[in-house]
Amino acid sequence: MLIEVNTSEEATKFGVKPDRADDLIKKVSEFGNIKLRGLMTIGPFTDNKNESRSAFKVLKDIFDRANSEHILRHPMTVLSMGMTHDYETAIEEGATMIRIGTAIFGSRTQQ
DSSP states (O other), rough: OOBBBOOOOTTSOOSHHHHHHHHHHHHHHHTTOOOOEEEEEEOOSSSHHHHHHHHHHHHHHHHHHHEEEOOOOOOOOOEEEETTTHHHHHHHHTSSSSEEEHHHOOOOOOO
């Protein structure tokens, strides 16, 4: 299981707000049958690498803090961030999983 964090704090994105992520991670850790593997985010859809980088750094900080404070019984290993337009920046910021669907399948068509 991954927890989605809305690191860009855009209304069009889903996920827990960054300032609530630690509390949610702690709450999920109380459930014995759920194994939290990591965190995910969708960065802002922009060509500005600094904006994307900032959103990814927020997630990496939450991820590192949770692991260093041993909130979970096991360390999280998945940091899912980055899509076709920003995956290189995400990798630079520590992503272990990226989503590159558009590069493989092309743009979505509106119906």
